Amino acid sequence: MSLKPQLDKPPVPVSAPPAWGELAEPGEPVSVIRFECEDGAYSYPYHALSRWVLQAGQPECLVVQVGKDRLTVRGRDLNVVRDALDAGRLRVLRPAKARYDAVQRGTIVAQIEVELSTHEK
Numbered sequence: 001m002s003l004k005p006q007l008d009k010p011p012v013p014v015s016a017p018p019a020w021g022e023l024a025e026p027g028e029p030v031s032v033i034r035f036e037c038e039d040g041a042y043s044y045p046y047h048a049l050s051r052w053v054l055q056a057g058q059p060e061c062l063v064v065q066v067g068k069d070r071l072t073v074r075g076r077d078l079n080v081v082r083d084a085l086d087a088g089r090l091r092v093l094r095p096a097k098a099r100y101d102a103v104q105r106g107t108i109v110a111q112i113e114v115e116l117s118t119h120e121k
Contacts, residue, residue, distance in 0.1 A: 020075070020109040022092040023084055035071055036094035037112045042071070046088060054082045059110060068117030077107040 024030045034043045044066045055061040062073040062081055084090040095109050
């Protein structure tokens, strides 16, 4: 049996990845999460994340505890990021570029602050 292309149907559009990061496909294992900041990229094994807490406010804060390190993500509609963490699908998290500042709706990661337990950055 051969598969015939269906030329009469338009291709299904593939959505662009979110500006704030990268997600794994459902069911695809993720072993490492990377937080991209202005001063560098911090990668952690998923099993090292001990907790994350979404705090309401303007801006919202998502606080991620990784061992003795603490990462604070500030932005808007961060429940999408929290849900990706809950599902183990978040691969990369990055602040949005300045061009997204004017966007009125949706998830925006404005800042990622890293406090290392060694007090070195």
